[in-house]
Amino acid sequence: MSTNEIKNLEEIFEAKIARDEKIEPKDWMPEKYRKTHIRQISQHAHSEIVGMLPEGNWITRAPSLRRKVALLAKVQDEAGHGLYLYSACETLGISREELYEQLHSGKAKYSSIFNYPTLTWADIGAIGWLVDGAAIINQVPLCNTSFGPYARAMVRVCKEESFHQRQGYEIMMTLCNGTQEQKDMAQDALNRWWWPSLMMFGPTDEESTHTAQSMKWKLKRKTNDELRQQFIDQTVPQADILGLKIPDDNLKYNNDTGHYDFGEIDWSEFWQVVKGHGKCNKERLNARKNAWENGKWVREAAMAYADKQHQRKTKQTG
Amino acid sequence: MKKNWPLWEVFVRSKNGLEHRHFGSLHAPDAEMAIKNARDVYTRRKEGVSIWVVESKYIKASNPDNNAEMFDPADDKAYRHPTFYDLPDDVEHM
Numbered sequence: 575m576s577t578n579e580i581k582n583l584e585e586i587f588e589a590k591i592a593r594d595e596k597i598e599p600k601d602w603m604p605e606k607y608r609k610t611h612i613r614q615i616s617q618h619a620h621s622e623i624v625g626m627l628p629e630g631n632w633i634t635r636a637p638s639l640r641r642k643v644a645l646l647a648k649v650q651d652e653a654g655h656g657l658y659l660y661s662a663c664e665t666l667g668i669s670r671e672e673l674y675e676q677l678h679s680g681k682a683k684y685s686s687i688f689n690y691p692t693l694t695w696a697d698i699g700a701i702g703w704l705v706d707g708a709a710i711i712n713q714v715p716l717c718n719t720s721f722g723p724y725a726r727a728m729v730r731v732c733k734e735e736s737f738h739q740r741q742g743y744e745i746m747m748t749l750c751n752g753t754q755e756q757k758d759m760a761q762d763a764l765n766r767w768w769w770p771s772l773m774m775f776g777p778t779d780e781e782s783t784h785t786a787q788s789m790k791w792k793l794k795r796k797t798n799d800e801l802r803q804q805f806i807d808q809t810v811p812q813a814d815i816l817g818l819k820i821p822d823d824n825l826k827y828n829n830d831t832g833h834y835d836f837g838e839i840d841w842s843e844f845w846q847v848v849k850g851h852g853k854c855n856k857e858r859l860n861a862r863k864n865a866w867e868n869g870k871w872v873r874e875a876a877m878a879y880a881d882k883q884h885q886r887k888t889k890q891t892g
Numbered sequence: 893m894k895k896n897w898p899l900w901e902v903f904v905r906s907k908n909g910l911e912h913r914h915f916g917s918l919h920a921p922d923a924e925m926a927i928k929n930a931r932d933v934y935t936r937r938k939e940g941v942s943i944w945v946v947e948s949k950y951i952k953a954s955n956p957d958n959n960a961e962m963f964d965p966a967d968d969k970a971y972r973h974p975t976f977y978d979l980p981d982d983v984e985h986m
Contacts, residue, residue, distance in 0.1 A: 598956065600955065601956050602957065647936075650932075650936065651936070654932070654933050654934075654936060657918060657933050658916055658933070661917040661918060664899070664917070669896075670896070727916070734936075734937070873897065874895075876897070876921040876922075876925065877897060877921045879921070879922075880921040880925070883922065884922070
């Protein structure tokens with residue numbers, strides 16, 4: 575194809591997205607669109623998969639059967655979300671093997687929030703409330719993104735995600751209505767998860783390199799800072815109901831803007847964790863790699879069994 | 893020998909009276925496992941009463957690059973639609 579022809583195709587393509595038409599896997603798309611989507615969708619899928627680890631840790635120690643079935647269901651949902659997203663990503667012409675390889679080799683990233691440890695049961699409450707809360711704000715706009723398979727996967731993800739947040743908040747409520755020790759535990763979890771949750775929206779708009787292009791392709795509908803503000807505005811009153819204090823002395827409602835002003839985020843911590851120096855980066859990746867390697871014989875046995883059944887069938891009919 | 897689980901397309905009937913609809917895809921070693929996995933991946937909340945799976949490689953798809961030639965025969969056949977026919981307003985039930 576000549577450069578002119580490609581330019582022409584690109585114009586038609588961009589116009590299609592501007593008209594809110596969806597792009598489907600077999601449609602022509604610019605190489606950059608394909609690559610950006612592979613990067614974002616796979617990162618998202620990896621986050622769901624690694625996201626199971628900090629919580630899976632607590633399934634056997636859940637304080638009641640009710641909490642245990644809820645946490646199991648939540649972790650199972652996350653596996654499901656990872657699978658929806660991996661298969662959406664594969665429609666762009668990358669194999670599942672390659673995607674796993676990129677995660678295991680460290681080439682692909684996943685959300686840094688999962689590199690923080692879950693120290694007490696209250697962390698499971700705080701994760702559901704804050705981390706899933708932030709994830710929902712990030713994800714809801716993606717239900718209308720331009721790439722069809724991604725948008726469809728996100729519709730399902732978002733539908734399922736709201737129970738995750740509610741079960742987390744319920745855990746926090748129970749702790750906050752409990753003994754002083756339980757309330758302190760809830761406060762401690764909030765103290766540790768608050769700032770990392772704010773970082774989930776990514777760097778500030780000034781620092782963010784992908785925003786303009788992502789807006790055009792509807793991978794983003796609002797900027798990082800706008801989404802972060804939305805999260806803070808809706809979470810502060812929820813903390814008030816719990817009777818917990820958000821660990822930010824500069825947090826204050828601003829009557830002029832109608833939003834909460836908040837303190838400086840420690841971006842050096844954010845970049846440290848992104849670069850692999852968080853508390854649990856190694857542990858998470860190792861757990862993931864072990865699961866994959868230790869499950870290898872099961873995958874192979876299942877394949878061998880399927881082959882054998884197939885051979886037997888063809889022999890009988892043949 | 894290294895052999896990866898093949899890809900399957902999953903179709904789910906939400907309830908009787910509705911058609912099976914494409915829900916997504918997954919990897920599984922054989923059809924039976926594909927159905928079991930599809931139940932766990934796509935119907936955790938009673939989204940279906942029936943599941944079809946078909947190995948993705950058996951699906952032949954039309955090429956969207958040829959959409960113009962492929963679908964233009966319908967372009968100039970407005971007479972296939974009821975609104976093509978002019979009837980006076982006082983004709984009822986039609």
